[in-house]
Amino acid sequence: MLKRSHEGCIDVKRDSKLKSILSSATKKLKDQDNHTSETLSNDIQKNKEKLKKQFGPSEDVIFRQLNIPFDDDTAQDTLLVFVDGMVDENAVRNNIINALITQPLKLQRGGDKLEKVKSKVSIFNTVTNETDIEKAVFEILQGSAFLLVEGYDQGLLMNVAGFELRSPEEPETERMVRGARDGFIESISTNMALLRRRIPHTSLQFETIKIGKYSQTQIAIAYVKDITDPKLVERIKLRLHQINVDAIENSGEIEQSIEDHPFSIFPTIGNTGRPDKASALLMEGRVILIVDGDPCILYAPYLCLESIQSLEDYTxxxxxxxxxxxxxxxxxxxxxxxxxxxxxxxxxxxxxxxxxxxxxxxxxxxxxxxxxxxxxxxxxxxxxxxxxxxxxxxxxxxxxxxxxxxxxxxxxxxxxxxxxxxxxxxxxxxxxxxxxxxxxxxxxxxxxxxxxxxxxxxxxxxxxxxxxxxxxxxxxLTSIGIPYMAPFAPFYFRDWNDTLIRFPYRWLKQRPKSIPNKRPKKIESLPKTGDK
Known part of the structure; x- marks a missing residue:
């Protein structure tokens, strides 16, 4: 059971119970990731059959046979697997295929051929070794290329994702006269970079989890470690770990799964498509949820007064x-x-x-x-x-x-x-x-x-x-345990300087008490002006 303390932080009556639930949920997720799965063998043809069994009759999955020459007049049979349309074709052609077959690879006496191939392609791509077939299949479906070498029971995963993305344009529904002109897009990595660009500090933390048995949708939890109340982060992570569905199609499904009052007509989880607004929310102590494939990010807590406020109010x-x-x-x-x-x-x-x-x-x-x-x-x-x-x-x-x-x-x-x-x-x-x-x-x-x-x-x-x-x-109503009507109910007079009336910027030295945080003061000092 959660309640608000007068200090503005979440008071967890059964904190140990909450931690144990979160720990068990995290352990369960790790057990799922570390479960015993089918592994690769030394025979490249057997590995090909195992992969084709996983993908089925999907014609967009490309199996490309390569013959890599070495300077000792030998050649090594390899198999390159990737999904057409999910990879950068130029990177696959130039950085992998041409790099491996154009000229013989120099191999020292007793050298390992797999390591030589890895060192050659790692110049252009991020390369990791993988022995688990299911994990390899998942990465292939995410836009990686998988290279199998005859005689080795492990393959090379290369990040060559290159599907089409739109530019980060300003959201149509949140246009501003004075402000930035970029916006979130459907790529989770791009959205994380847009936030990192505005808060280039190590305190900005990103934790990613996958939700959905079939969709394996990536969800990034973003917060500023030095500002955000850790109990707020734990509560959101606990609810995300408890979601067990076949697929997550958009951020709205996440919103309706974790909100405190799913049957209320009032939204208690906020959303925005603007990176500048999201970064401002992070600096207040909010938690951001970025859903892969959705340009609309979620944030919590969300208060009632925010419906009449705008980011442009502060410009x-x-x-x-x-x-x-x-x-x-x-x-x-x-x-x-x-x-x-x-x-x-x-x-x-x-x-x-x-x-x-x-x-x-x-x-x-x-x-x-x-x-x-x-x-x-x-x-x-x-x-x-x-x-x-x-x-x-x-x-x-x-x-x-x-x-x-x-x-x-x-x-x-x-x-x-x-x-x-x-x-x-x-x-x-x-x-x-x-x-x-x-x-x-x-x-x-x-x-x-x-x-x-x-x-x-x-x-x-x-x-x-x-x-x-x-x-x-x-x-x-509450939003992740925070009163929805704050700062009016409960009454926080200090936060009234930014409600219906917005006080001058110099008077907004404290972060809102309505949002639990670890760093109340946000403005240390400003230059003294007005004196001649």
């Missing part, structure tokens, strides 16, 4: 940043509450309607054939349909549909008397306000409908009770 002056954060928060409230307040006032609390608006509202409702609740639901569903279609269609068509479709729908529906103009305006304002908080657009859509249902059934009292229930639920 701008604090005054305008604070103003924008307040707008984001108000927009969030408008987006989830506007339809609910509208129906509560019109159906239950008419006394709240200003006298100047009574006649226009009555006239707008006269021609509408549907009850108010049905009218709002129809408009909400139509807006959701248009937005989803705009996302799924090609960019040029989707953008036009999102704008023109909404305009035509609203104008035609009002003109035909199917929908009322005030209702269309209210729902439109709610959707426009939600665009500023696009990272939680799914949560906003569900909250809008939920609060609307409560208000349509029980009026303002139902809306208030639904809001209280929502706040109670949010306060009960």
């Amino acid at each position: 701008s002056r604090p005054y305008y940043t604070s103003f924008i954060r307040i707008i984001r928060f108000v927009s969030f409230l408008i987006s989830i509450l506007f339809p609910a307040l509208y129906i509560a006032v019109l159906n239950f609390h008419k006394v709240m309607i200003p006298s100047e608006m009574v006649v226009p509202l009555i006239q707008a409702r006269e021609t509408v054939p549907f009850p108010l609740a049905m009218e709002i639901i129809i408009i909400i569903l139509m807006f959701e349909t248009v937005r989803e279609a705009g996302i799924r269609l090609p960019q040029q068509v989707g953008s036009a549909l999102s704008i023109v479709g909404a305009l035509i729908f609203g104008q035609v529906a009002v003109s035909a008397g199917i929908m009322g103009a005030p209702t269309t305006v209210v729902v439109s304002i709610s959707y426009i306000a939600s665009f500023i908080n696009s990272s939680i657009s799914g949560v906003i859509s569900l909250l809008r409908i939920g609060l609307f249902i409560a208000a349509s059934l029980f009026g303002g009292y139902g809306l208030i009770m639904a809001m209280l229930g929502l706040l109670t639920h949010m306060v009960s």
Whole structure:
């Protein structure tokens, strides 16, 4: 059982039990890696048959027979195995095949031929010896080439991976006016290098594990050793080791497997595609998870307030940043509450309607054939349909549909008397306000409908009770053991300098107490300015 201490670190009541579970999980993983497997023999033809049995009738696996000459007028039979499309063809042709067969290899008296071949190809590639067939097959499928030499019960694994990768471009959904223009891609090694480039320090640690019986997906756990609370790292590693599935297809499956509250509509594991944001999170004491094949990395803990914060807030002056954060928060409230307040006032609390608006509202409702609740639901569903279609269609068509479709729908529906103009305006304002908080657009859509249902059934009292229930639920959430609503619940006044209001950079000398860390102070000193 985990609870928060007043110092902001994870207090493990049964720390020894947690360590024993983690130790057993790690031991189990090592036992799986070190299990007895089929090994290579001295006969190259038998080894070829064993490998073909493993790969089956896969035509993309290439078996290339080579005859390597030596300066003592002898030649050695070898077999090169690799997967077409997973390797760099130029590296295989020039650095392995041509390097071995173009000129005879010089062999000293009594010298070992395998070691001579290894020394020749190791000039161009990273080479390791391997005797286990299953491990060799796994590395071949990851983009390595495997060289077998007649008369030896071990082969040479050469890292020549060269499949096509896209450039690290800025993520479409996290664009910034002022900031870096690179982004994570589908290669785990490239993503690790992007983080290492921003934090070139030995304290940045990467631990990799493989998850998925068939996919063998690599997961890299990244953290800054001198800053991150080690108990937070242990807890994440424990949950990752307990995942036993056939395959991991994307980071979303990892997120839903390790989060504290998998049935909540609120995300408690964050994600980003920006290396600069990921490095900033690491320096706060967060833990980063990089999933091979997915350009979206995960991080924990993730707090509620981060949905109204942006990395660009720290590149701008604090005054305008604070103003924008307040707008984001108000927009969030408008987006989830506007339809609910509208129906509560019109159906239950008419006394709240200003006298100047009574006649226009009555006239707008006269021609509408549907009850108010049905009218709002129809408009909400139509807006959701248009937005989803705009996302799924090609960019040029989707953008036009999102704008023109909404305009035509609203104008035609009002003109035909199917929908009322005030209702269309209210729902439109709610959707426009939600665009500023696009990272939680799914949560906003569900909250809008939920609060609307409560208000349509029980009026303002139902809306208030639904809001209280929502706040109670949010306060009960945790992210890897860290309270989701920090620094408001629990109350950390020191962290309020970077919430709805962002204080000047000089006042942000401490790391957030809401995130457990080993190094509270992040700014030692700054130059004194302002004096003439």
